[in-house]
Amino acid sequence: MKERITKTIANLEKNKMSGYYVKNREELLLLLSKLIKRGETVGCGDSVTLEETGVFEYLRSGDYIFYNKHQQNLTSEDKRALYLKNFEADTFITGTNAITEDGELFNIDGNGSRVAPMIYGPRQVIVVVGTNKITENAEEAIVRTRQIAAPLDAKRLGKDTPCTKLGKCIDCSHQQRICNDFVLITGQLIKDRIKVVIIEGNFGF
Template identity: 35%
Template sequence: MEVLKKIYKKHGFELICVPTQEEALSVAMSFIKPHMSIGMGGSTTVKQIGLYDYVTSRKDITLYNQYEPGISMEENMQRRRQGLVSDLFICGTNALTKNGELVNADGSGNRVAAQIFGPKKVLIIAGINKLVENVEEGFKRIHDVASPKNIERMNNVAISMGKEPRYTMSNIGKKFAYINGDEEGRTTIILVDEELGY
């Protein structure tokens, strides 16, 4: 993993490797400071390690939480926009390569937009299952693994809310991003040696 850290450092990313999701949560919590504004991108991994619950429990931060139950779609979109100019943006990634690159697909685009530019700092949480050889494998992973699982999850949520399932391969990943580097110090990736998320 030391070689991988050096590769990511050359691309401007800080890569922190941890063995468990419990340790990932502990490290991630250290990034949350009082009076911060925080945006979030959709991430099963962030929820799995307990970071979503931790952030939503903090009363000393401003959280632009588009996932808060009961808010209107107008409020949801406003919070997504506010997240793009936050102090910290927390999200997952669809794939990260052994060459130090990030590969993502997004429906609305707020997650990939934030990874590229806007928030002062970006914190990405990823399981070891997201690590791929190269960009081509990253896009293949999105098509073959991440998208089908996300479509199933999101349609199941819609059905449980009494709505028609409407998510398909054509609308879940309309915006794609390949990121080959960032301003040094802006993006930190916590890579967990466990399979997490999709």
């Protein structure tokens, strides 16, 4: 795994994205305190990884202007307003469905609110990913996301799609399908705009 992490970070750098490795939650939060300045605006994508690693709790600490999409009683219009504000955030932080040893990020999204700011808008994007999501290449990343991550996420979201019952993707056309936007980020025009933090352990789906 150490060799895979080293290779992944090296290829991220080649693709003009920064790569970091941390051993645990404490090292992760310390790194974030250095990457995100106090008082900055911070948007977020929906992420089990960020919840499990304590990142959301950290961002709610009051040191940042946090566009918190997990507030209670938000209407669909409230959420849309937050999604649009993410494009102007100083930092957008999110997880990712998979990261390849080639230094690429792959994600499947339901409405694009997570992948869109990753591609354009925020001055800085921080991606937190567990070592369980490292794949050899893009093809493996797609299979992993469709057959492991997407069914588990659909179940978490309470969807009635076939994958929540079968535990695997059958490429359905269900009205509640969350696999709509397939995005592979292979590099950046602005160097180091995207910063990827690989954390040791199994986090997220």
